[in-house]
Structures are given as C-alpha cells and as structure tokens.
Amino acid sequence: MNIDINKLVRQNILNLKPYSSARDEFSGTEGIFLDANENPNGSFNRYPDPHQAKLKSMIGKVKSVEPENIFLGNGSDEVIDLIFRTFANPGKDKVIVCPPTYGMYEVSANINDVEIVSIPLLPDFQLDKQAIFETIEQDTAVKLIFICSPNNPTGNLIEGIEEIIEKFNGIVVVDEAYIDFSPESSKAQAIHKYNNLVVLQTLSKAWGLAGVRVGFAFAQSEIIALLNKIKPPYNISTLNQQQALARLSHPEEFEAERNEILAERERLEKELMQLAIVKQIYPSNANFLLVEVDDANNVYNSLVMKNVIVRNRNSVIKNCIRITVGTKQENDRLLKELKEISQ
Ligand SMILES: Cc1ncc(COP(=O)(O)O)c(C=O)c1O
Numbered sequence: 545m546n547i548d549i550n551k552l553v554r555q556n557i558l559n560l561k562p563y564s565s566a567r568d569e570f571s572g573t574e575g576i577f578l579d580a581n582e583n584p585n586g587s588f589n590r591y592p593d594p595h596q597a598k599l600k601s602m603i604g605k606v607k608s609v610e611p612e613n614i615f616l617g618n619g620s621d622e623v624i625d626l627i628f629r630t631f632a633n634p635g636k637d638k639v640i641v642c643p644p645t646y647g648m649y650e651v652s653a654n655i656n657d658v659e660i661v662s663i664p665l666l667p668d669f670q671l672d673k674q675a676i677f678e679t680i681e682q683d684t685a686v687k688l689i690f691i692c693s694p695n696n697p698t699g700n701l702i703e704g705i706e707e708i709i710e711k712f713n714g715i716v717v718v719d720e721a722y723i724d725f726s727p728e729s730s731k732a733q734a735i736h737k738y739n740n741l742v743v744l745q746t747l748s749k750a751w752g753l754a755g756v757r758v759g760f761a762f763a764q765s766e767i768i769a770l771l772n773k774i775k776p777p778y779n780i781s782t783l784n785q786q787q788a789l790a791r792l793s794h795p796e797e798f799e800a801e802r803n804e805i806l807a808e809r810e811r812l813e814k815e816l817m818q819l820a821i822v823k824q825i826y827p828s829n830a831n832f833l834l835v836e837v838d839d840a841n842n843v844y845n846s847l848v849m850k851n852v853i854v855r856n857r858n859s860v861i862k863n864c865i866r867i868t869v870g871t872k873q874e875n876d877r878l879l880k881e882l883k884e885i886s887q
Contacts, residue, residue, distance in 0.1 A: 546739050547713055549766050552631050552687060557774060565777040567594050592782040595772075599758075599785045602792045607745070609732055609762050615771040618779045620721060620746045620759030621648055623771070624690075627742060627761075628656040630770050631687050631715055639688040640679060642671060644697060644860040646719060649690040661686060669698040669826070673707065680712050692719040694726065697857050697866040699828035701729050709738045715767075717742045722830035724750030724802060729829070732762050739764045747788055749831060750802050758788045805831050809869045815879050816867075819886045823863070832868045840865050843885060850881045 550558060566580035571593075583589045600611040617623035632639060634657035641649045642665050653660050661683070663675045671691070680686055689712060693702035699722075709716045720743055723730045732743045743762040748754035758780060761771060780788075791798070813833060816822050821843060823836040837843045840863040844856035855866040869875065 549739060549770075552714060552740075553770060554629075554631065554633050557630055557770065560773060562773045563777055565591070565594055567591055568777075571595075588782055590782070592778050592780060592785055594777045596780050596785055599780070599788055599792075602789055603760060606792055606795060607732060607760075607762070609735075612765045613735060613762055613768060615761040615763070615768045615775075616780050617759045617761065617771075617775070618784075619748060619757040620719065620744045620761075621652075622775075622779065623744055623759050623761045624648055624717075624719075625652045625655070626771050626774060627688065627715070627717060628652050628658055629774060630767075632656060632658040633687075634658060636685065637687040638683065638685045639690065640676060640686055641690050642676075642692075644695075644857070645690070645692045646696045646721075649692075649719075658688075659685075665695070665698070669695065669700050670703055671705075671708070673704055676708060677711060680714070687714045689714065689716045690719065691716065692721070693729070693731075694720075694722040694829040696722065696830070697832070697834055697855065697860070697864075699826055699830045699832060699834050701726060701829050705731060706734065706738075709734070709741050712740065715740050715742060717744060719744045721746045721749050724798075725806065725831055726829040735762050735764055739766065742767060747791065750805070751791060751798055752801060753788060753791055756784050756787045756791075758784055805869050808872060808875055809833065812867070812869060812875050812879070816882070819882055821882070821886045832866050834861070834864055834866050836861075836864050839863065843882070846885045847878075847881055850884075852878050852881050854878075 580591055596616050600614045603614055604611045638659045638661050639653050640661045640663055642663050650660055661679055663672050666672050689708060691702055691705055694700060695702060705718055718731050720730055723745060735741050735743060744759060746759040747756060813825050816825055816835060821837045823838060826834040840856055840858035844854060844865055847854055857864045857866050
C-alpha cells in the first residue's frame, strides 16, 4: 500500500524554500573556493559535505541500503525531532507512544507541542495492537507512531510491526538503536515495501561512537528528501564524518566487540540470577539487561555509593534497574558490589 506522503507533511514544510549552501551550488573539489566566507588556511577550515556522500556510500554498503534511502542526523535524537517537525502540526496533530520506552519521543513531542496518545505495552512488553488499531481508526489527528525494537528499557524485540504499518495512514517510525545486537530482525529492508516507514539506527550503541553523534534514518526517497530539506545544512561535522567512516571501514573490529558484549551479557545474566536480591531478568536482544530486584531504589543508591552507576527504572517498571553490559572488568566490579549489597 502506498499512501500520499505529501498529505501528511506540514504545509509550511511543503512550501519551504530550503537554504541553499555554497556547497550545494558547487560541489566539485577542484578550484579556488571564495564562496563560503571560510578562512583559507588550516585543515578544518572548510564546511563539511552537507550531503555526506562518502559516509552514506559506506553506510549503504554496510547496511545494504542505497544512499538515496539514507538520511544522517546528529545522532538519531536529531532525526526524531526532524520527523516531528516534518509531519506533526504543533497544537493540532498527535503521536502514539508505547511506554515504557525511550524517553525522547515524549520529550520531542512536548518540544514540538504535539499531543501524546500513550498506549502502554502489554505485560509481556508487546504492543497493544487492539488499542492502537482503535485509536488510529477513530482519531485522524494521529500522524506518527513510534515503535522501539529492541525496546529500551525492556530489551525485547517488538512483534507485529508490519501489521501496524499496513493499517496506519500515517508515519511509523521504528527505532532500531539496538538492532546490531539482533540484526536479523531489522525492518530496514521493509522500507522498499512501505512508503510510510522510517527506520532509525545509530552508531551510538554497538558501533561504539556515542560521542561522535551519527544516527541514520532509512526510508523511501520521498521522506529522505523532506528530512534533507529541513535539516541544518552542515549537521554532521567533518570530524564526525571522518570518525564514522574510519569505524565503518573495520567491521571486523565492530563484530569482535559486539560478540564480546553478547558473551558478557550471557555471563552477567547467569551470575546475577545467583543473587538473592535479583527477582527476575527479562530476556534481552540488546546490550543491557532489565533486572527486577527486591528494592530498586535501595540497590541503585547502594551502587552509586560504590561509584557504580546503573539506570534506576523503578518509576516506569516497579523495582527494575537497567544494567548496561560493560567490559569484563566493569561487569566483575558490578557483580562484586551487588554480592555485597545482597548479603
Ligand atoms: C532507543 C533509542 N533511540 C535513540 C537513542 C539515541 O541515539 P543517538 O545517540 O543516535 O541520538 C537512544 C539512546 O539511548 C535509544 O536508547
């Protein structure tokens, strides 16, 4: 099913005449560049490539996606905000968010003055499809649905996403920030089937570049063109593009680290289960574990006192903490401190 994307776009964005940078008007590399008010000296004196051609080509190879289907953001957080600004009219349109999930969907909705329709995950942390279908049937102001898979902070893959994409006359954003830990479940290739699907991925998690700030959106070229139209022209710095390219050029290093993290996750899970304070550990498809303990606030505070910081999720899932899988040494230290707390 192909839906009319232009009907979903905010009128001011459709009408927008985007900024045309000096590097848009002339993109060759040979010549004397007196067009962008740069200082002629130095090695980072030039503005970066606003289209990030080299980086997109490399990401395309690694992810089997064509460059024309890739948009790059200053982290996927920037892409989340740009999606709101493209499709959701402030004070009028709505977004479906399925908590407990990543907090930025709600924050971005609030920044953009977009009403949130909250449809909590079921007790098994899967989508309440019935409630989602009823809502999108009854409320035409819902323009966006955010689905996080694997979900943060629960760690599980979300099922039945394509059913939602098929039934919804709006944009479905599938946030796959943690998908490199279970790549076979990615929806990236489904962008060719659905023109209302946006898949988000990032270099911040398995790829180890959270400090570099590069996130991707995969979608059909119509949506990619809209995001390109409204992004700040030079949103990915030269340094960030270089670092991302260098990292993506060595997929064998990335694979080795990912496998080590997965092995550590398994070990951590086994050892945590031995502790009296641990009640249950939810299955994880990501690089973290959601752990139910007897008293999350107490466990969290006791760990902080020992300079070990985990994420207290007690306010969203009772007595749960979220533990990121660290290095072997970090995990050993965490286990040592938890054993002491457990006694
Ligand atoms: C589900 C999810 N999406 C997106 C992000 C943000 O990623 P980025 O660093 O690419 O902005 C995070 C970071 O924690 C996340 O957990």
